[in-house]
Each structure stands twice: as C-alpha cells, then as structure tokens.
Amino acid sequence: MANLDIVKPENLVYQRTKVLTDATMHYCPGCGHGTTHRCVAEVIEELGIQDKTVGVAPVGCSVLAYNYFDVDFQEAAHGRAPALATAVKRLNPELSVFTYQGDGDLAAIGTAETIHAANRGENITMIFVNNGIYGMTGGQMAPTTLVGMRSATTPYGRCVERNGYPLRITELLATLPGTYYVTRQSVHTPAAVRKAKAAIKKAFEFQQQGKGLCFVEIVSNCNSGWKMTPVQANKWMEENMFPNYPIGDIKVDGKIAEGIDVNRLVLDHALEVVTK
Amino acid sequence: MAKDLKLMKGNEAIARAMIASGCDGYFGYPITPQSEVMETLMAEKPWETTGMVVLQAESEVASINMVYGGAATGKKVATSSSSPGISLMQEGMTYLAGAEIPCVVVNVMRGGPGLGTIQPSQSDYFQSTKGGGHGDYQLYTLAPASVQEMYDFVFDAWDIAFKYRNPVLILSDGAIGQCMEKLYTRDDVPRWTEEERRANAPWATWGKPATRNHNIVTSLELDSAKQEIFNHKLQAKYAEMKEKEVRYEMLNCEDAEYIIVAYGSSSRIAMKAMQMAREKGIKVGLFRLITLFPFPTKQLAEVAAKVKGILCVEMSAGQMIEDVKLATECKVPVEHFGRFGGIIPTPGEVLKALEEKIVK
Numbered sequence: 265m266a267n268l269d270i271v272k273p274e275n276l277v278y279q280r281t282k283v284l285t286d287a288t289m290h291y292c293p294g295c296g297h298g299t300t301h302r303c304v305a306e307v308i309e310e311l312g313i314q315d316k317t318v319g320v321a322p323v324g325c326s327v328l329a330y331n332y333f334d335v336d337f338q339e340a341a342h343g344r345a346p347a348l349a350t351a352v353k354r355l356n357p358e359l360s361v362f363t364y365q366g367d368g369d370l371a372a373i374g375t376a377e378t379i380h381a382a383n384r385g386e387n388i389t390m391i392f393v394n395n396g397i398y399g400m401t402g403g404q405m406a407p408t409t410l411v412g413m414r415s416a417t418t419p420y421g422r423c424v425e426r427n428g429y430p431l432r433i434t435e436l437l438a439t440l441p442g443t444y445y446v447t448r449q450s451v452h453t454p455a456a457v458r459k460a461k462a463a464i465k466k467a468f469e470f471q472q473q474g475k476g477l478c479f480v481e482i483v484s485n486c487n488s489g490w491k492m493t494p495v496q497a498n499k500w501m502e503e504n505m506f507p508n509y510p511i512g513d514i515k516v517d518g519k520i521a522e523g524i525d526v527n528r529l530v531l532d533h534a535l536e537v538v539t540k
Numbered sequence: 541m542a543k544d545l546k547l548m549k550g551n552e553a554i555a556r557a558m559i560a561s562g563c564d565g566y567f568g569y570p571i572t573p574q575s576e577v578m579e580t581l582m583a584e585k586p587w588e589t590t591g592m593v594v595l596q597a598e599s600e601v602a603s604i605n606m607v608y609g610g611a612a613t614g615k616k617v618a619t620s621s622s623s624p625g626i627s628l629m630q631e632g633m634t635y636l637a638g639a640e641i642p643c644v645v646v647n648v649m650r651g652g653p654g655l656g657t658i659q660p661s662q663s664d665y666f667q668s669t670k671g672g673g674h675g676d677y678q679l680y681t682l683a684p685a686s687v688q689e690m691y692d693f694v695f696d697a698w699d700i701a702f703k704y705r706n707p708v709l710i711l712s713d714g715a716i717g718q719c720m721e722k723l724y725t726r727d728d729v730p731r732w733t734e735e736e737r738r739a740n741a742p743w744a745t746w747g748k749p750a751t752r753n754h755n756i757v758t759s760l761e762l763d764s765a766k767q768e769i770f771n772h773k774l775q776a777k778y779a780e781m782k783e784k785e786v787r788y789e790m791l792n793c794e795d796a797e798y799i800i801v802a803y804g805s806s807s808r809i810a811m812k813a814m815q816m817a818r819e820k821g822i823k824v825g826l827f828r829l830i831t832l833f834p835f836p837t838k839q840l841a842e843v844a845a846k847v848k849g850i851l852c853v854e855m856s857a858g859q860m861i862e863d864v865k866l867a868t869e870c871k872v873p874v875e876h877f878g879r880f881g882g883i884i885p886t887p888g889e890v891l892k893a894l895e896e897k898i899v900k
Contacts (some may be wrong), residue, residue: 317747318746338608350609351567351617355610377605
C-alpha cells in the first residue's frame with residue numbers, strides 16, 4: 265500500500281487546531297513552547313472562544329507568540345503583560361484574556377505586575393513557562409535558575425551568596441487571596457501534555473466563570489540554553505527541575521490543594537543543589 | 541453634565557473632562573501635584589453612570605501599560621501623573637508610539653531632577669518633545685494655560701489620538717493643576733458603542749471574528765528593512781501633524797517690536813508682563829505655544845522676522861528656547877528667562893528680564 269492511499273479524510277486522527285496559524289514556529293527543536301502553544305490553542309478551540317479571546321505576548325523566546333495564535337494579540341514590553349491583560353479584561357469583560365510569559369519576564373522584570381494582578385484577583389489566565397533560564401538572549405541566569413546550575417552569567421553555577429535563591433513565584437502567588445487556581449505542569453511526555461492541557465482548560469473555564477486569577481506554570485526545558493540534546497534536557501529537567509518545582513496543583517477552588525505542605529509555600533527555598 | 545459654569549481645580553477639570561468626553565478607562569497612580577485627577581474620578585464613580593473603568597495601579601509603570609492594553613482594544617483610555625511618574629512611564633510611551641496606540645497622557649509637571657520638588661515647573665519640555673523614551677517617535681503635545689484648557693484639551697486630544705493613531709500628551713504643570721478657575725463645561729459625549737469602537741479602531745484587538753485576520757498590536761519588527769519602512773511611515777505621520785495640527789496664539793504681535801514666547805502657566809505670567817511693558821510704552825507681543833509638538837516653526841519665524849528680539853520665558857533652565865532658536869534661525873536675539881526648581885516667576889521679574897536682556 266502506498267503512503268498516499270492512507271491519506272484520506274476518514275483516516276484522519278489528528279490535525280493542527282485552527283487556532284494556530286500556518287506560520288512556522290521559530291522555537292528550537294525539543295523546546296516545550298510549541299507544545300504549550302498547541303495546548304492553549306486547542307483549549308481555545310474546544311471552548312469555542314477564538315473570536316472572544318485576546319492574548320498578551322511577553323518579551324523572551326515566546327515574543328512572537330502572536331504570530332502563531334490565530335486570535336487577536338498584543339505584544340507587551342518586558343514583564344508588563346499582566347498590566348496589559350488587566351486593562352483588556354476590565355474594559356472588555358466579555359473577552360477571555362490570557363498572558364503567555366517566561367520566567368525572566370514574569371518572575372524578574374515583571375514581578376510587580378504579576379503579583380499585583382494576582383493580588384487584585386484579576387479575572388485572567390496566566391500561562392507561565394519556566395525553563396530556568398533566559399533563552400532568547402543566550403542562556404543567562406533567570407530568577408528560577410537552580411542553585412548550582414550553570415548559565416551564561418553563572419558560568420560556575422548559581423551561588424546563593426552572589427545570586428540569591430531561585431524564586432518559586434508560583435508558590436508565592438498561591439498564597440495570595442486573589443488567585444483561584446494555581447498549578448504546575450509539564451509538557452515533556454504525552455501523559456504530561458494531557459494533564460497540562462486539562463489544567464489550561466480549567467484555567468480558561470474558571471475565567472469564564474469569573475472566579476479570579478488562574479495561573480498555570482509549565483516547567484519546561486531549554487535544551488539550547490542548557491547545552492543538551494532534547495532527550496538529555498528532558499531527563500535533566502525531571503531529575504533537577506521537578507524536585508525544586510514539584511508538578512501538580514498548588515491551589516484549587518481558591519484553597520491550598522490537598523497534600524501541599526503550607527511550609528513549602530512560605531518557608532522552604534529551593535535549595536537543592538544541582539550541577540551541570 | 542450639561543453645559544454649565546463651574547469653579548474647579550485644573551486637575552479636577554481633567555477628571556471631569558475625561559468622564560464628559562466618553563473616556564472608557566483611566567489607570568493611574570497617586571503623585572503630587574496631580575492626585576486630584578484620580579481622587580475626582582473615584583469620587584464621581586463614573587462606572588455607575590457612563591460605564592468608565594477607573595483603576596488605581598501599583599505603579600506608573602503598570603498604569604501606562606494598562607493604558608497600552610486597554611487602548612489596544614480600541615477604547616478611549618487615559619492616565620495622568622507628574623514628572624517623576626512620567627519618567628517611569630517613558631518605556632510605555634515609546635511602546636505606545638511604536639505600536640501606534642491612541643491614548644491620552646496628562647503630565648502635571650513639578651520641579652526636578654530626581655524627586656525634585658512638588659511645586660510647579662516646566663522642566664519636562666525636552667522629555668515631552670524630544671522623545672523621553674528610546675527610538676524615533678513624537679507625542680502630540682498640548683500645553684494648556686488655564687483650567688478651561690485643561691478641560692477642553694482632553695476633548696481635543698481624543699480626536700488627534702485616533703486620527704493619527706498616536707499618543708497625545710497634555711503637558712500641564714502644578715500651577716494649572718492646582719489653581720481654581722471658572723470653567724464652562726461641555727455637553728457630554730457618550731462613550732462609543734461597540735459598533736463605533738470597531739469602526740474607529742479596526743486595527744485593535746477586540747476578539748477576532750471569522751471575517752478578518754487576527755489583529756496584532758506590537759512595536760516589534762525583527763526585519764530591519766521593514767522597520768525602516770515603518771519608521772518612514774511614523775515620520776510621515778509627524779510631518780502631517782506639523783502641516784495640519786499646529787496650534788498657537790498671538791497677542792499684540794501685529795505692532796510688536798519685541799515678543800515673548802511662552803507656554804502653559806508661564807504664558808499667563810508673560811501676558812501680565814506684556815501689559816506692564818505696554819503701559820511703559822514698550823511694544824511687546826506674546827507668542828503662546830499651544831502645541832509643543834508640532835512646534836509652530838513657520839508661524840514663529842514669520843513673527844520673528846518683524847521684531848528686534850525675543851524673550852523665552854519658561855519655568856526651566858532653558859529648554860523650549862532651543863526650538864525657538866531653531867525656528868528663528870537666530871536671526872534676531874533670542875534670550876532665556878526662567879525660574880525653576882518649583883519657583884514661579886513674577887510678572888515684574890519677566891519685565892525686568894525683558895528690559896535687561898532684550899530691550900536694553
């Protein structure tokens with residue numbers, strides 16, 4: 265049987281969601297951004313809100329996210345996406361509004377905008393891709409870079425005395441009364457992708473219900489910045505990122521999720537030392 | 541609010557004009573001497589009447605970016621601040637200009653640099669007209685000289701902002717913001733309907749219908765060749781503003797042998813100084829700038845050709861004077877007189893400077 269014989273509509277089991285455009289993504293092979301984009305886009309399609317969604321793109325690797333989503337999009341200055349999204353939603357409450365940001369954007373330069381949008385309980389969805397590094401600018405230390413982890417600006421490993429601690433902003437946001445749903449997911453295996461997509465869907469549905477700020481962290485890799493193959497990067501992520509950034513729901517229905525140690529939210533710092 | 545005669549502060553006039561002119565949203569942060577703008581809005585509760593959104597942000601950085609987000613949905617959005625806060629907004633201003641987002645920003649200037657003083661100043665002229673942020677861009681800059689103009693210029697600002705898809709800056713100062721004067725209000729302009737918003741801002745992000753491509757509001761262009769073309773487009777827009785949107789006022793310039801050039805509260809003081817000079821037989825005229833960008837280059841040059849000297853009066857160390865010298869090509873003596881750091885000059889000081897530096 266020739267390959268073409270099976271290319272028939274009735275044999276179709278998967279196709280790109282219409283909420284993604286035809287544009288070729290610029291992301292490195294192995295990067296989690298493409299998969300995360302797809303999850304968000306599929307959720308928008310499934311909820312039937314393509315014509316009622318406005319996204320806000322960050323500065324960082326996903327700066328061009330607006331080219332890939334076939335929804336109206338705004339490009340923010342570095343870190344300011346939650347401020348833009350605040351106004352979009354307040355002035356257009358009928359829209360579904362989401363930000364898509366990386367760790368440098370959301371947890372360093374945009375910390376104030378992130379915390380205050382969350383603390384006001386803005387009724388928006390925030391997608392936070394944490395790869396522990398500044399990818400686009402060439403792999404410099406991010407607020408989320410692990411202790412001991414090497415980067416372009418911590419060539420001998422992140423050292424607490426010089427660089428301070430990794431910031432677990434997701435745990436921090438979960439302690440604020442304005443957040444309704446806070447979760448940490450990954451997209452490195454098919455099972456993880458399904459869970460991440462389900463979480464993203466909830467984060468959009470809760471917004472439609474007016475519940476408050478919903479925050480989905482995706483712990484991701486940066487094989488280019490980490491100087492690894494995609495397979496090595498995923499393995500390294502599981503071994504080093506996940507212990508410091510544990511996967512799972514942190515806040516559900518406005519309450520700290522079952523099984524979450526509150527001390528972890530407010531006291532523990534990500535001190536696990538890694539070497540690379 | 542029907543057309544009516546009121547007595548109010550300049551800052552209050554700004555707030556009331558925003559409500560009356562159909563503004564959809566205001567985002568701000570407290571700073572002296574302009575805090576009455578947001579205080580008035582919060583007290584008026586326009587969300588219960590016109591539906592206008594008013595939000596106190598966590599910083600001026602957030603305020604201006606809220607303006608970006610809100611205005612990029614094609615709605616009429618404004619903010620206000622004073623000099624140090626406006627400095628914080630400069631990042632947002634260049635993004636707004638680069639993404640061609642219409643909006644209104646009010647600066648009630650105080651003395652600087654740094655934290656400076658809380659008293660009136662005009663030392664943000666360079667920041668306002670020479671691009672306070674990075675990149676080749678211009679803000680359409682209106683300089684009110686009365687509480688009435690604080691009110692009226694808000695209405696005018698929306699027209700210019702949406703006509704040119706460009707941020708408009710209303711550059712006031714602590715004197716105009718804090719003083720109380722009489723004011724004729726205008727008939728209310730209703731907020732735009734959904735249809736009007738979409739017609740007036742077809743480029744904006746209000747949810748992509750199946751009938752059009754997705755709208756993207758961005759100031760990013762990685763291809764430098766395209767970015768240069770875009771820069772030419774911006775420059776053409778600014779050139780059109782220079783051609784069509786210059787505003788100024790001339791008083792007693794017909795027979796004047798000398799003129800004073802000033803704007804905002806300085807022009808009010810200069811007006812009194814001009815009267816005092818006229819009483820002494822010195823033929824002085826006043827050329828008042830209403831738009832600082834576009835600068836009335838051609839018009840000022842025509843007046844300058846007929847006089848013996850020009851005194852620039854500003855509450856700064858001499859900023860506007862650079863544009864006056866460029867406009868007049870220094871064909872007549874151009875001198876500066878200014879008080880700064882929050883000090884307002886008296887008409888007597890201006891007259892003395894005129895006699896010493898220009899009339900001689």
